Amino acid sequence: MWGAATPLPAEGEPYRASIWPVNLWWGLLVSSTLFDWYAASRYKSAETLTEIRAAVMQYMAADALHIAAAVAAVYFAVRLTSMHWLKATASSPYSE
8 A cells, every 4th residue: 555655756766765764663563562572471470569560650651652553543543544545636647
């Protein structure tokens, strides 16, 4: 979808779609999920109050990563939608 929404290159320009928003979103999503699983395993095996507190802090860090992933997803969706809209409304040499 991202590649299809990327504007076509001008004559003489190489075609390369910048995909950093996609990579950012997926990276944050995967890392937050893995960190959440890690915090859950630490919490389940915690026996002392200090271990429980450390696991809860890791849960809070995982939640912050989840929020960052959600913000990145919103940015990705808005940018993808605007790219599709701009490409669809751009004048085409075949429209005449």
